[in-house]
Amino acid sequence: MHSTMQDIPLSLTRILKYGASVHADTKITTWVESDEPAESTFRTVAGRAGAFANALRDEFGITSGDRVATLLFNCTEHLEIMWAVPCMGAVFHPLNIYLMAEQIEYTINHAQDRVIIASEQTAPLLARLLPNCPSIEAVILLGVGQLQASTTEMLGGIKLHYYEALLDGRSTQYPWPELPENSPAAICYSTGTTGSPKAVVYSHRSLYLQSMQLHATDSFALTGAESFLCGVPIYHVLSWGVPYAAFLAGTPLIFTSGKVSAAVLAEVIATLHPRMAHGVPSVWMELLVHYLHNPPQRMSLAEIFVGGAAAPPILISMWEERYGVDVLQVWGMTETGSAVTVARPSAGISGEARRLYRESQGRFSAHVEYRVVNDGEVQANSDRNQGEIQLRGNTVTGSYYHPEANSTAETRTATYQGVAANDAESNIELFTPDGWLRTGDVGTVNADGFLTIHDRALDVIRSGGEWIYSAQIENLIMEAPEVVEAATIGYPSVKWGERPLAITVLHPGNEACAATAEALRDRLQEFLPGWMLPEYWSFVESIDKTSVGKFDKKELRKKLARGKFEIIELPGPGISG
Structure with missing residues (x-):
């Protein structure tokens, strides 16, 4: 016996057509600090995506399987490109702006990108990269500017075009091909492993399934009734897949043009009233600190999805207690395409059990x-x-x-x-x-x-044959009112192998001294056995972070090896000798 069901490929093109038709007037808003927010609609985005696909084919000969890269922050144009490239059969490659130049060059060459779309803001970075990227044939800059010799010279003489000029007068209708569902749609690079960045290629099928999963009530539960503030850049795993899923649900999107400072986010929230948002924990911790000094008149947010690093329990509890906002942890990685767990407690759970569920990374999806x-x-x-x-x-x-x-x-x-x-x-x-x-x-x-x-397996501190989880210590330290953030790494010990070193940022007004370190350690005694307490402390102005907002422990270990930290040593089992 065989199934009688029709076999229609699952593709991003189906999502684009659906969103442009059923949710045609749903808004996309890009925050522009010096001007009024720029608004568009799903229908307009789909039309401009068609025009851009025509331009890529007609002007640059882009065809099935070719890679087209972007060096852009979140904006409506980036969303248009995000649709146009994979739906025409090419492969969308968002470049991570915050990687080291050598890493970006590597990903461009490894992917063999042919065209790069940048902005005036990112053009200087691109100019430094191009001499080492021989596969690039053309550069497209956002906007409507005129070609200038100085700009052309800055980009090494490579063919330069302007985005709006390419779209001007071009048909918005494109003959979207019916692609096999396992066709490549997008490529992103993981830097979470050692060595060179690793390439993950997403298929149309996988992105379609992820979009459906983000609709589930125990996932992000995207709907057409609640707008979504995208705090995760498109170059971070396609903004966790939310822009694609939004076209299925009719979810209004809000972009911030790469501006995610606490002051900007506070203004965006006060003006545009999003109901949902996502981002790394550090973004929402900084906004929380901002609100403590600049209380909001009202709070539109109902849910914030955080990932990329574990959210400190104090972040979850303070957002709920002060503003009635649920901070929901999610977990995933470049290799999984989007969040594969979401920490929504099961129905009927309350009290301490609910707290423990919320502090977990969440339940796995059925996929x-x-x-x-x-x-x-x-x-x-x-x-x-x-x-x-x-x-x-x-x-x-x-x-x-x-x-x-x-x-x-x-x-x-x-x-x-x-x-x-x-x-x-x-x-x-x-x-x-x-x-x-x-x-x-x-x-x-x-x-x-x-x-x-x-x-992380690499971040576990191995002390005297026992494992000490650095994230557990960090979360407890960050619950102290004196502390902004803290990262823990292993400190060499002759006796124990390793002991915890707590690298800590204090709020202004707190003295960076042994007495403060001792007070913070004493507070940990309520929660940890004595052998887990850090006796090595270093107070710093800021902590290095990776391009996705995680503590950069590889860099912290390098600084420790180079003697860059002033170490305060307290009495404890970790004293060598």
Whole structure:
């Protein structure tokens, strides 16, 4: 017997057409500090996406499988490009602006991008990259400016075009092809592993399934009734897939043109009244501090989805207690395309149980299989059984992309930081022989399918044969009223191997001294056994972060090795000797 159901490919084009038709008048708003917010609609975005697809084909010969990159912050034009490129059969590649220049160059060459769209804001960065990126044939700048010799010279003489000029007078109708659902749609690079950035290629099918998942009531529950403030850049895993899913639900979108300072976000929220938002925890912690000194007259937000790093419990509780906003943790990675867990407690749960569910990373979606592995053994789901989290599923990558070396441009992918990059070797290291993704995160999954991440495997502090989870210590330190943020890394100890070093940022008015360190450590005694208490402290003005807002512990360890921290040592089991 065979199914009688029709077999229609799941593609982004179906979502684009649906949103442009059913939700035609839904708004997209881009915040512009020096002017009125710029508004567009789903219908307009779809039309301009068609015009841009025509331009890519007619002016640059872009065809199926070609890579088109962007060096842009979140804005309506970026959304238009995000639709045009994959729907015409090409591959959308948003470049992470906050990576190191060498990393960006590597991703451009590795992906073999042919065209890059930038803005006047990012053009100087692009000019520094282009001499080392031979695959780039043309640059498109947003806006309607005139071609200037100085600008052309800055971009190394590469063909320069302006976005609006390319669209002007061009047909908004494009013959969108019916693509096989496993066709490549977008490529993003992960920097969460050692070595060179790793390429993950999303299919139309995987992005369609992710968009559907974000509608689920136990996921983001996107609807047409509540606007969404996109605090996650499109170059971070496609803004967690929210812009695509919004076209299915008719969710109004708000972009901030890359401005996510606390003052700007406060103004955007007060003016545009979003009901939902997402972003890394540090963004919402800074906004919370801003509100403590500049209380909002009203609060439109009802839910904030946070990920990229674990949200400190104090962040969750303060947003709820002060402003009635639910901060919902999510967890995912470039390799999973979007959030695969969301911390919505089950119905009927309250009190302490509800708090514990909310402080977890959340329940896995049905699209993803998971397992906890410790020393090669799969563990039963239990709060007590910890190990590495491993995944597989329709929205999980099965390998990292590696181009075949058959052109001059591709030879640029051979080295990164002077070392030969080996994608095939990464596939062996980061995927199990039976096809599961090794996430590198250590955690537990309870019987209800809720994940709790304790630490990155590389960040666990191994002290005297015991494991100390740095994230647990960080969250407890950040609950102290004196503390803005804190990161914990291992400090070498002759006796114990490693001991915790708490690198801490204090609120103004608190003295960076041994007495403060001792007071903070004493407070931890309520929650941690004595052997876990950090006796090494360093007070700093700021803590290094990665391009996705996580504490950059690799950089912190380098600074420690170079003697860049002033260390306060308190009495404790970690004293060498």
